[in-house]
Amino acid sequence: FLGTNSLLAACCVCFSVGSQCREEGGDFDLASIYVSDAQYNRNIYFDTSPQAVRLYLRYNHWLPQVLLYVFILVDLSLALFEEPAVFALPTWATMLVELLCLIVFTIRLIHYAKVIPRDKFWKDPKNICIIVILGLTMVDMIIYGALKASNCRAVRWSRVLRPLLLVNVTEGRQLRRAFRSIRNALPQIFYVFLLFMFSLLIFSLMALKLGLKTIDGAPYFTNYLEIVFDLYVLVTTANSPDVMMPAYNASTGFAIFFILYILINTYIFMSVFLAVVYNNYKKYLKEEVRQLVRAKRHKMVRAFAVLQEQREEGGEPVVSQANWNQLVRLVQPDLSNAHRELLWSVSDDTNQGKVAFVQLADLLNIEVITLKSRPHPLQGVCPAFYLSAPSRLLCQLVQHRAFVIVYDLIILVNAVFIGLDEENPLISNSEWVFLALYLLEILLKLYVFEPRAFFSRHSFWNWFDTIIVVAALIATIINSAMKSSGDYTSRQILDIVFILRVLRLIRVVDSIKRFRTIINTLIRIGPAILTFGQLIIVVYYIFAMVGMEIFKGKVKFYEADSSDPAKAYCGNPSLKGTPFAQLNYCKNNFNDVVSSFVLLVELTVVNQEKLEDNLVNAMETIDSDQGTGQSANSKPGLMFKIASKRYRTVDALLQRMFEADLDPEDFAETDDPAAPTSGNFSNPAFSSA
Amino acid sequence: FLGTNSLLAACCVCFSVGSQCREEGGDFDLASIYVSDAQYNRNIYFDTSPQAVRLYLRYNHWLPQVLLYVFILVDLSLALFEEPAVFALPTWATMLVELLCLIVFTIRLIHYAKVIPRDKFWKDPKNICIIVILGLTMVDMIIYGALKASNCRAVRWSRVLRPLLLVNVTEGRQLRRAFRSIRNALPQIFYVFLLFMFSLLIFSLMALKLGLKTIDGAPYFTNYLEIVFDLYVLVTTANSPDVMMPAYNASTGFAIFFILYILINTYIFMSVFLAVVYNNYKKYLKEEVRQLVRAKRHKMVRAFAVLQEQREEGGEPVVSQANWNQLVRLVQPDLSNAHRELLWSVSDDTNQGKVAFVQLADLLNIEVITLKSRPHPLQGVCPAFYLSAPSRLLCQLVQHRAFVIVYDLIILVNAVFIGLDEENPLISNSEWVFLALYLLEILLKLYVFEPRAFFSRHSFWNWFDTIIVVAALIATIINSAMKSSGDYTSRQILDIVFILRVLRLIRVVDSIKRFRTIINTLIRIGPAILTFGQLIIVVYYIFAMVGMEIFKGKVKFYEADSSDPAKAYCGNPSLKGTPFAQLNYCKNNFNDVVSSFVLLVELTVVNQEKLEDNLVNAMETIDSDQGTGQSANSKPGLMFKIASKRYRTVDALLQRMFEADLDPEDFAETDDPAAPTSGNFSNPAFSSA
Structure with missing residues (x-):
């Protein structure tokens, strides 16, 4: 740690003296890493030694990232082939594949450990989490192999941990943020839930004491716990109006009780619930975005500090166009020359000062469509x-x-x-x-x-x-x-x-223009929806794994041509005569991972709440959306079009959403090294003197 | 119309000369009407002649307003006693009561006609609507009476119009605003609905062509219209997973179709729907509130113009404390002296200029709790x-x-x-x-x-x-x-x-502090919820009336001790063996107004959308809520407490909600008579020279 600090101090001295002692390539590498980290909101505290910087560049290359996701996908899809399998494979085959996955994850983790300082590595819960997952999986595989070899009953309990890899890899930023926002919003939601439970218990007690009767005078709603359960289900409207009919048939007055209950619990409480979830989730997401914006600013200031030159005595430090060009070429090699010139021309000067320079990360995130008005080849x-x-x-x-x-x-x-x-x-x-x-x-x-x-x-x-x-x-x-x-x-x-x-x-x-607008809005918020998709997959996978270990084989599905008498009760005597068997629900079981997922989807189909947050915000701009495709002619025969409010990354979309809500000071650059840095991003700030 | 204009002109001359030619009582009446109209956001273009002003004061008295609502309630509750009745009364009795109601409504309308200029009266659709309702009801009563007298079958079709009175009386401002916001949001919602229908039709066509089969190989989902209906119901999740099970049992692949359908239509489309409803409703409500704030400002400027005095040559016109006191005493007679002094002290001057004066309407709307620290009587x-x-x-x-x-x-x-x-x-x-x-x-x-x-x-x-x-x-x-x-x-x-x-x-x-906060929030938005309650009553009442005329007696309910064989099929042979009869749903009928309302509530219990708008906004302040009870000592032994963000009127609550969103210019006073006045409030602006 001391080594890093002295190195940073040396660098600072270096910059303040001028550009004599620069190691050119290394500087550009460092600056481009800062810009690229700012662009994609990576908050990694990497070592700034040239070796570590080169390693870090390789760590951020798209190929290892894609490979990592492929192996995570392979690891997750192993559930298809393991007992209870959809397509059975021998145990040694799946174990071998899993071992390969574990090796890949370990290599990636070692690569990461080489990039960031040792003490930072061990302080990061993400890394500890991955190490624990890898360790436990190895232990489980050995135990499972040994037990299988000795023909004992064995449980692959470590499979539950697999989806957690998705959350803990460095690229799972979005997912971690979504989880964090949900976790932070939980206490508020919990209080509303408590109040709802209280209301449910009070209503149940009232129902018990009212002595509801059916039309035949038979007592009805006599067991307290049964009432609580029935009224709880009524909130989801699943048993409405059946639960009310016997009492309503006996006396119209009893209907008042149920209508009051539905009014208070289904309408008011569920609305309060939604409002609290929406507001708290939005509040914490806004806080996250605020921190992201601040961290981005810090990184850009640091990149500027690396490349700045003092043109005239006492003047502001600037970055020359040549250096700027080289930097952008490093950060985004696929950018066309014209596009790069457009970005430079935004600052409208022969050199870029700090204020213009720090915009670069945001500018790179704006998707610019280059329209070349070429003649038709037939012409x-x-x-x-x-x-x-x-x-x-x-x-x-x-x-x-x-x-x-x-x-x-x-x-x-x-x-x-x-x-x-x-x-x-x-x-x-x-x-x-x-x-x-x-x-x-x-x-x-x-x-x-x-x-x-x-x-x-x-x-x-x-x-x-x-x-x-x-x-x-x-x-x-x-x-x-x-x-x-x-x-x-x-x-x-x-x-x-x-x-x-x-x-x-x-x-x-x-x-139809209106339809196109709606579809375009949906496409635009697609990435944000995908984050929730991942989140749901993580939750489903864990539940599916646990469900399969507990319930596999409990409910059996028989093909149409089967003449087994057990077919009538799904192979489970305790289901004899139940509606479950009568309604042919036998295939709703946990016998393999596909059935488990279908069953979990069926169970989910009651209420939705999360998606709306992004939708509401996206829809707010739906009307003002059609006129924003701005054109700027810079060369004859070449036109640029700024893709209307379309952003390359989810972060950029989020930043745009909360732009009106964020304080201007979040966007202002703070050079003061003593300025409070965000919790996520605690790298020491460079002094840019 | 000319008469009014010349009168106004005379008034203006009057004010600019000074206070010589004032008719004191009349002026204070006029000013207090302007302030009270601003306070309660009444947008009534009343005649400014002293007679009309006195009549208008009487029109706004609480007694006739309460009486009006009582008679509307009596009129609405006549449905309980009319055929098909819950408590049967002879036709002549209900007819007599209804006639009395009609007379009361007519008197109120004539009173209103005397308050506002004749041409304005006939241009207002509200008045035309009431006249048409009264006329049609009279015609219907005469026809019904004649037909009944000659023992013919007669339909009281004008009952459908009764709830419209609630919307069209001058006091139904909130309700009209809610209806207007919904109507304005409809076109946007309609496009999403069309897109949803398109998606539904495409999925149905796909289901038809996929040739879904049950496990026995029997064809399934063969009729296009049936598929459309089944998939439409699936969006409400009412028939999930039953509609999917036969195909899922036949092949796991078919489950993908249903899961994709639920994902797109239930989750994404319903969320888009909610987002569009929420945003558009909010947008139009904001626009309404903006107009209200502008109109309020205009009215206060006019009240100021009536009472202003020119103290020194070239100085700003002001209102003296004596005049101000008399005005407030007229506007709100129940205000304690201490409270009035507190309001005056806010402006912190011996006279009030226009800027301070126009705040009065908002100040009066803030609920101030006077805490007197009296000793205990036992002491x-x-x-x-x-x-x-x-x-x-x-x-x-x-x-x-x-x-x-x-x-x-x-x-x-x-x-x-x-x-x-x-x-x-x-x-x-x-x-x-x-x-x-x-x-x-x-x-x-x-x-x-x-x-x-x-x-x-x-x-x-x-x-x-x-x-x-x-x-x-x-x-x-x-x-x-x-x-x-x-x-x-x-x-x-x-x-x-x-x-x-x-x-x-x-x-x-x-x-429990958290619980109290949630409950207090609910109490605070109570008035806004009540507006929606009225709106729902209007809709339910119309549907109940139509339903009763069409379906009365179609489904019969038999008591437990009845031995009629028709009991098994609710007295309707076409219901024989249907689930409706088997589940004892016979009491869900349109045989009287109470049954109709219960049935309509049952039909409503699927989804809720409207309530959340107010809730979301109210919840946004839920956390910052506890510390705002401000105290201000003005006299020993007397304390004021501003009820934390509690407002006397729904309008004030709405204004508070949108405060951040409204332009500052909406709050700025515009003296310019050529300034664009809002559509609702088109009184000519006074020149305050």
């Missing part, structure tokens, strides 16, 4: 033909609004045909007509628009159309070929053909 | 005893935290005793002990605290305690007396005793 090949009057008329026709309307009508007709009976040869042959029409549309558009622009990275609907139509064409041809070669038709291929045929209809959405 | 009667050492010790004991804890424990023990079997004499006698303990607590508190402070208007929990305990005491005594006088025990009285006994337990909530 180059055969200008006389392409620019002739009929060709121009065709171009005008295709670009006309009527063209869109005609194709919308074709899609509607197609929808009707799909709904009709396909046994009719007229209808089944009409499919070829529609396919031809759709192909013609794509070819016409390719004739009119420049192909590279048509298939640019952000033309979602063009890609969607082309892929769906081409896939449908291929599937339909294969299907027809199989049909004509014999009477055998593959069910799978037919299903694919049908699905593709129906998916084509979704295209209509794109031609 | 006055017998100071030697009350101030003796044992008496002081007792006071300290009662005020100690342990006292609260001891009584919380007593309540817990009581809860356990209530849950136990009451046949045991030990337990039934324990009730007397608990009652004595609770009475002792109240008496002790009355001994320690000044009784008037203890029973002040804002001590909700003290009132609650005392009423519950005294009522329980009375009911228990009556119950025991009846028990000992014979073996007859009234079920009703016993029920009341039990309910009171259980309600006593709620007291625990008050001693």
Whole structure:
């Protein structure tokens, strides 16, 4: 630790003297790491020695990150092949694969340990967590192997720990933040829950004492715990109005009790619950974003300190355009020269001062679509033909609004045909007509628009159309070929053909502006939804693993052709005559990981709360959304378009969401080394004298 | 119209000359009307002639307003006595009462017509609406009476119009605003609904084409419309997982289809729906509040213009304290002198300029609790005893935290005793002990605290305690007396005793700070919830009336002792063997207004959306809520406490909610007569030269 400090001090001296003693490459590496960390909000306290910096660059390379996720995925999907398996594999095979995964995780962890100072490594609970998981998994594998070898009953209990890797790897920032926000909001939610429970108990006591009767005068609601359970279920409205009917039939007055209960507990309490969850989650998320913004600022100031030059005596330190260019090229090698020039021109000066420089991380996060207004390749090949009057008329026709309307009508007709009976040869042959029409549309558009622009990275609907139509064409041809070669038709291929045929209809959405806005909003918040997807997978996986160990084989599913008498009660005598067996719920079991996940989804389908936070915020801008695609001409034949409020990272989206709420001081740069740094980011601040 | 204008012009001349030609009483009446209109956000364009002003003062008196609501209530509750009746009354009786109601409404409307200029009256859709409702009701009553007299079948169709009176009377401002916000938000919601329907149709088409099969290979999901309906119900999760089980049993792959459907339609679309409803409703409500604030400012400027005096040449016009006092005394006669002095002292000057004056309406809306630190009456009667050492010790004991804890424990023990079997004499006698303990607590508190402070208007929990305990005491005594006088025990009285006994337990909530905060928040947004309550009543009433005319007698309910064979199918052969009859749902019918309302509540119990808007905003301040009870000493022995963020009117609550969002210019006063006035409030602006 002392070594690091003295090194930093040396660096500072270095910078203040000037640029004589710089080790050029190392400096740029360091600065680019700071910028890239700021851009992606990585809060890693890395060692600043040149070796560690080079290691850290390699650590952040996309390849090891992708590999890590692939191995985590492999590790998680082992549940498909382990006992109780969907596709059974021998134990040694799965164990071997798991061992490989463990080795990969260990290598990645060692790499990380080499990047950051030793004491920081051991103080980070993430690393301790991973080490414990790896250790426990090894111990479990050895015990399991030994027990299996001696034919004893063994439990692979360490499988529960697997999804925790997703949370604890350095890349699981988003997921950790979501978990942290939920954990922080829990105490507030807990109080509302307590109050709700209190209300439930009071109502149950009242129901017990009211002596509710059925219409036959039989007592009803006599056991306190049963009442509590019934009224608890009533909050989810699952047993409404059945739970109320006997009492209501006996006396209309009893209905008042139930209506009052539903009003207070289902409506008011559940709303309070939602409001508290929403507000607290938002509050803590805002706090997290505030810390992120501050940490980003600090990193950019540090990057500036590395590259700054003192141009004139007493003047502000600046970064020259040459150095700036080299830095950006290092941080984002795939950036086009034009795009880089655009970013530089934003600061509008021959050198960049600190204020302009610290914006760089945010600027790099803005997705800029480069539109090159290139001529159509046909124009180059055969200008006389392409620019002739009929060709121009065709171009005008295709670009006309009527063209869109005609194709919308074709899609509607197609929808009707799909709904009709396909046994009719007229209808089944009409499919070829529609396919031809759709192909013609794509070819016409390719004739009119420049192909590279048509298939640019952000033309979602063009890609969607082309892929769906081409896939449908291929599937339909294969299907027809199989049909004509014999009477055998593959069910799978037919299903694919049908699905593709129906998916084509979704295209209509794109031609209605309002619909497009809604879909675009959903696409924009996609990454944030994916974080919650991961979170749910982590929770489901843990529950599935525990459920499988406890309940596997308790409920059996018999195929249709089975004549086993146990089929009527799912192979479990205690289910004889229960609604579970009568309603054919036997397949809702924990016998393998797929069944477990389906069952957990079924159990979840009651209420949703989390998604709305992002949606509400995203929707707030839904209306003001259409006019923000700004254009800036910088070179003839080249246009930039700022993708309207679309951001490359979830963090950037979050920052944008809370921009109005954050204090201006969070955005202000604090050079003071004594300034309070955020809890997440406790690197020592450079003095930029 | 010309007449009004010239009058206004005359007034303006009057004010600019000075205070010579003022008709004192009339001026104060006018100014107090402006202030009171600003305070309660009444946007009525009244005539400013002295006669009209006096009439308008009478129009705004609380008595006719309460009477109006009483007669609306009587009119609405006529449904209980009309065919199909809960308590049957002869037709002539209900007709007579309704006629009386109509006369009252007509008188109120004529009063209103005399207050505002004739052309304004006929341009206001509210008035036209009331006239049409009254006219149609008269026509319907005549037709109905004639048809009944000639023994023909007659329908009282005008009953549907009754709840519309609630919306269209001048006092129904809140309700109209809620309806307007919903109506304005509808187009946005409609687009999301269309997209949802599109998604539903696409999924249904896919389900049809996938050829789902049950485990026996039987086709399943074969009719398109049935699929659409089943999948629509699946969005409400009412038929989950039953609708999926047959296909899931046949093949695990089919589960993917259903899970994808639930993910997209139940989770994503319903969240988008909620987000759009929330945002649009909030947006339009904010716009309404912005207009209210502007209109309020205009009215206060006008009131200032009426009372202003030019003290020195070239100086700002001011209002003297004497005039100000007279005005406030007119606007709010029940305000204590001390409170009025406090309001004046806020401006901290001997005269009030315009900037300070326009705050008056908002200041009057802040609920100020006057705490008088009076000595205990016993201290006055017998100071030697009350101030003796044992008496002081007792006071300290009662005020100690342990006292609260001891009584919380007593309540817990009581809860356990209530849950136990009451046949045991030990337990039934324990009730007397608990009652004595609770009475002792109240008496002790009355001994320690000044009784008037203890029973002040804002001590909700003290009132609650005392009423519950005294009522329980009375009911228990009556119950025991009846028990000992014979073996007859009234079920009703016993029920009341039990309910009171259980309600006593709620007291625990008050001693836990977090719970108290949540409950206080709910109480604070109570008025806003009541507006939605009215809105729901309006909608329910209309549906109940229509439902009763269409469905009355279609489903019959038979008492338990009935031996009619029709009982098994609710008296409707087409219900034979349906789940409706099997589940004993016969009482869910439209045979009278009470059954109709219960049925409509049952149908509503699926999802809630509206309440959250107010809750989310109210909850945002839940944490910062406890420290805002500000005290300001102005006189010895007299203390003011500003009730923490509690407001007298819903409008004030709304204004507070959106304060951060509204532009400062909405709060700024605009004297310019050419300034754009809001759509609701189009009175000509006074020139205050």
